[in-house]
Every structure is written in C-alpha cells, then in structure tokens.
Amino acid sequence: MAQEVREAKRNKRIRSQTRKVIMNVYNYFRHQDERESETDVDLRIAAATGISVRSFHSIKQQYRCGVIRSPPPRSRISPVLGSLDDLAKDSIRQEIFSFYEKGERPTVEALLMRVRKPPVSFSGAYSSLYKVVKQLGFRYRRVEGGGYILMERSDVSAARNKYLRLLDENRRSSSPRPEIYMDEMWLNETEFVVRDMGLTKKSAGRKGKTRKGARYFIVHAGGEDGFVQGALLFQSINGNKKDSDDINDTCFHSWFQTQLLPNIPPHSLIVMDNAWYHSKILNKTPTVNSKKCEIIQWLTELDIAHDCSYTKFELLNLANAHKDKLVYEIDQIACDAGHEVLRLPAYYYHFNPMERIWAQVKKEVRKSISNTEDHTFERLYKMIKCAIDRITTEDWRKSLRHMRHMEEKFRIKERAFEKLIENIVISQDVDSSESDNDE
Known part of the structure; x- marks a missing residue:
C-alpha cells in the first residue's frame, strides 16, 4: 500500500x-x-x-x-533576501564566526554594521538580516546575567564537526578511501539555474531570471582525477511540472548503480548532499501510528535492548532515541559494492568542490547559449558535454585545495567558538526551538 x-x-x-x-x-x-x-x-x-x-x-x-481553514497566504519574498546569492550568505556566516575568533559576542545589531560593507554590502534592515541568519542555522541564546548571543544550532554544528572529523579520519588512515563528490545542476533552456539539493527536499533559491519552457537535470561526479568517466546524466524535465514529478529516487538509484558505482575506484568514499531522492530510508523509525509489535520488531532488528513488557510509548521513545541507526537505501547499495557514503552537513553545500566546478561549466555553457537560438535537447547536451570536457584534472585539484582550505578555516573557527563559550553561561531559554527546521 x-x-x-x-x-x-x-x-x-x-x-x-x-x-x-x-x-x-x-x-x-x-x-x-x-x-x-x-x-x-x-x-x-x-x-x-x-x-x-x-x-x-x-x-x-x-x-x-473542529476548524478546517485554508493555509495562510504566502508572504512576499523580500527583494533584499531574494538578491542575496550563496557567496553573500557564506560571507555573513564567516562574519558571525569572526566574532568568536576575536573573543566578541555576535549579535544581529553588531553583525549588521559589518555586513553593510563589502563584500556583502547588505542593504536590508535588522529584520531582514535576522531572517538570513536563521536560514543559515543560527539562533539567539540568552546569556546568564543578561543579553543574547548568536549561536549556531547544536545539531547543525554537530553535523558539521562530525563531517569534518570523518573526512580527516579517512585522510589520515593507512589506506584512505578515494573521495568522490557528486552534485546536481539545473538548466532552463537559455540559462543555468543552480540549486543546492541538500538543504531541503524541494529547495528554493533560484538564481537569476528564469523562463518557462523545457528544463533539464544534470548530475555528475568527480574527484582528484577529474570527472568520473561515464557518470554524466542529462535528463529532460517537463517544464509544466515540478522537479519531484520527474526526478525521483528510482531514477537516481538507477544512475547510481549503473553509471557511478561501476566507474569509480574500489572502496571509494562517496560524498553527497541530503536531497530527498538520496535519502530513502530502509528501516523507518516507528511512529505513533505503528503497532506495538511493529515497534518491538524494529528494535529487535537493530539489536536495541528493550523489554516487551514496556508500554507502546516507552518503546516508541526508545526507538526515537536511536534514530542514528536509520539506514538509507543508497548507503546500503554503496556498502554492498564496497563503498561508503558520507553526507554533507546541512547549510554547508560549499564543502562540495563540485560547486566551483559547476560554476566553470555554467560559464562555458552561457557563452555558447548566448550565441545560438537552437535550444534543442541534443544541442544543449552537446554544449554541456563540451563544457565538461574542458574541465581539467588541475581544475579539480584547485577546487579540492580550496575546499580543504575552507574545512581548515572552520576547524579553527570551531576552536575559537569553544574557547569563547567556555567563559559564558548559556541560559536554557532560547528564542526558538532548536528543532526548528529552516532548511
């Protein structure tokens, strides 16, 4: 069913x-x-x-x-927020962390003074900047003795640090796994529309003006030795439908098994984001609608100690405490082939070197598109393929060096944050729950 x-x-x-x-x-x-x-x-x-x-x-x-009502009307997107690109948002994040490095307490008021200057040149007011800050995973926390401090949500910070630690452990091991990064890109007839597919299942944030018409989905992967040969997927999307109608986990799994896995080095570490079609769960956590026997079966299959005499809700709480044992279908497919999947932390798409690679590909394709009115599937595929072929191994290595430089910067910032927070007592009161999901 x-x-x-x-x-x-x-x-x-x-x-x-x-x-x-x-x-x-x-x-x-x-x-x-x-x-x-x-x-x-x-x-x-x-x-x-x-x-x-x-x-x-x-x-x-x-x-x-007893009350059935329509959902509230969608609020208009602020022109200021709509004009912020990913580079500007990352610069705002860097500015927040720079407070920690200087031993200062970040607040939106103080941050606003800094981001009004280049390279961000933010033109909005306090409320607009606060919305951006929340979108980046930061929340206000009350400090004992009075005042507030901007802090990254603990789940976001923990996910980032875990990701960096696992990468570091792989690189320091006696037999490190080759790192293979994969990512998606969207093409709308006459121009590219790049979207970060790990923030949400249906991420918003298209860049630039788009036109109605045919759209195309491109997925590829690469690493130290350049693009993975034979791993390019270029698929037409019905312009009158939403992306999820045509891009689904079945399509992605087929590409993953037939085009990616056979063409990457043995025992690779495959880095991907959390797009919904990457994240189909094999052993979903029981819900309140699950029968007691189903919860017990779930706990038994995962070797989680439990007592069958517990009530249903005691068992359900126990299951929810072990959500880290969830297994993604794509992870299991990779594991069966001798590989391992590592997922990018939410809000940190720029840890993927393919972001810079796609920027180069996009630039080449836009040059080609601007000089032609032939936007057929075959023509666009040829332009994409030619642009990808122009990306050299050295381009990939430059992008990887840049990514590792960013990783090290965040390790330094995390140490600065821990040093600052050691001398501050944080109240339990927060301006919003850490379970809020703004991805």
Whole structure:
C-alpha cells in the first residue's frame, strides 16, 4: 500500500474546501471497515487523494479541532533576501564566526554594521538580516546575567564537526578511501539555474531570471582525477511540472548503480548532499501510528535492548532515541559494492568542490547559449558535454585545495567558538526551538 502513495508536491497549498472533501473521503473509507488499522486507512486516503500522509495528518488534526481553514497566504519574498546569492550568505556566516575568533559576542545589531560593507554590502534592515541568519542555522541564546548571543544550532554544528572529523579520519588512515563528490545542476533552456539539493527536499533559491519552457537535470561526479568517466546524466524535465514529478529516487538509484558505482575506484568514499531522492530510508523509525509489535520488531532488528513488557510509548521513545541507526537505501547499495557514503552537513553545500566546478561549466555553457537560438535537447547536451570536457584534472585539484582550505578555516573557527563559550553561561531559554527546521 505504501508504494501506491505518490510523493506530494512540497509547496502545494490545500484550501479549506479541498480539505473538507478529503475528510469526507476519509470518513467514507473509515466506515467501510472499522477493523482496518488507522495507518492503513491513512495510506489509502493518501493514495486516493494524491497528497502525502503527513499532509493528511495535518488536515485530520484540524478536523478533530473542529476548524478546517485554508493555509495562510504566502508572504512576499523580500527583494533584499531574494538578491542575496550563496557567496553573500557564506560571507555573513564567516562574519558571525569572526566574532568568536576575536573573543566578541555576535549579535544581529553588531553583525549588521559589518555586513553593510563589502563584500556583502547588505542593504536590508535588522529584520531582514535576522531572517538570513536563521536560514543559515543560527539562533539567539540568552546569556546568564543578561543579553543574547548568536549561536549556531547544536545539531547543525554537530553535523558539521562530525563531517569534518570523518573526512580527516579517512585522510589520515593507512589506506584512505578515494573521495568522490557528486552534485546536481539545473538548466532552463537559455540559462543555468543552480540549486543546492541538500538543504531541503524541494529547495528554493533560484538564481537569476528564469523562463518557462523545457528544463533539464544534470548530475555528475568527480574527484582528484577529474570527472568520473561515464557518470554524466542529462535528463529532460517537463517544464509544466515540478522537479519531484520527474526526478525521483528510482531514477537516481538507477544512475547510481549503473553509471557511478561501476566507474569509480574500489572502496571509494562517496560524498553527497541530503536531497530527498538520496535519502530513502530502509528501516523507518516507528511512529505513533505503528503497532506495538511493529515497534518491538524494529528494535529487535537493530539489536536495541528493550523489554516487551514496556508500554507502546516507552518503546516508541526508545526507538526515537536511536534514530542514528536509520539506514538509507543508497548507503546500503554503496556498502554492498564496497563503498561508503558520507553526507554533507546541512547549510554547508560549499564543502562540495563540485560547486566551483559547476560554476566553470555554467560559464562555458552561457557563452555558447548566448550565441545560438537552437535550444534543442541534443544541442544543449552537446554544449554541456563540451563544457565538461574542458574541465581539467588541475581544475579539480584547485577546487579540492580550496575546499580543504575552507574545512581548515572552520576547524579553527570551531576552536575559537569553544574557547569563547567556555567563559559564558548559556541560559536554557532560547528564542526558538532548536528543532526548528529552516532548511
């Protein structure tokens, strides 16, 4: 049944009238067979209506509260925020960390004074900068004795440091795994649209003005020796649909198994982001809708000590405490082939050297596109292929050196942060929960 549930569009707005119809469908299915489990009914509703189970749970919660209403209208994106590119956002992050290096406490007011100057030249006000800071994974924490300090969310910081530590351990080992980096890029008829696919399942943030029409999805991989031979995927996307309608985990898994794995060195370390089609889970954590026997089975399969006499919610809390044992399908495929997958930390797409490589490819293709009106699939593929062929091994090594330089800078900044924070008592009060997900 779960396989019948289509992946819903992440930004689809379901209005109140549609929500009421969905609940009518639910009530009809619910009364058809009262012995059927709630989970199975939810899956049937999702399959019948074309929405995700998570969206249906939200609608059902509204229904139980007695108020079904349309979602609030989308707020207009600030021109200031829309004009910030990835380089500017990274510069803002670097400025926050520079406070720690100088032994100072970062605040949005102090940060605003710095980022108004080049290279950021931020033209917005306090509220706009605070939105950017939150998007970068920072939150205000109250300091004992009064005042606040900007701190990176602990989960974001921990993920970054774990990533850097695992990379360092691999490079220092007696037999280091070859590092293979993969990434995606988007092409819209006459110009490239680069998007960071690890921030969200459907990341926003297109650069530049885009036109309606055919769109193309490009994925490739490379490392110390340049691009992986035979690993280029160039796929047409229906311009009238969202990306997730055509790019799915099945398509990606096929490319991964047939074009990437056979062409990379044995025992490689494959670095990728957290795009949703990279992250299909084999052993999903039980939910409140799971039966007690299903939770016990999950705990048993992962060799997690438990007592069958525990209540369902005690077992569920135990399962949630071991979410780190989740296994991604793509990781298992790589493991079976003798490789290992390492995922980029959220908000740190620039740790991928392919970002600089794609910038070179994009520049070459834009030159070619500006001199032709022939935008057919074959023509665009030829331009992409030629641009990629111009990227040399030395270009890759320069990009890798730049990436390792950034990695070392963040190690230094982390040490400066720890030194500063040792002398500060942080209150438990925060301006927002660390579980907030702004990716």
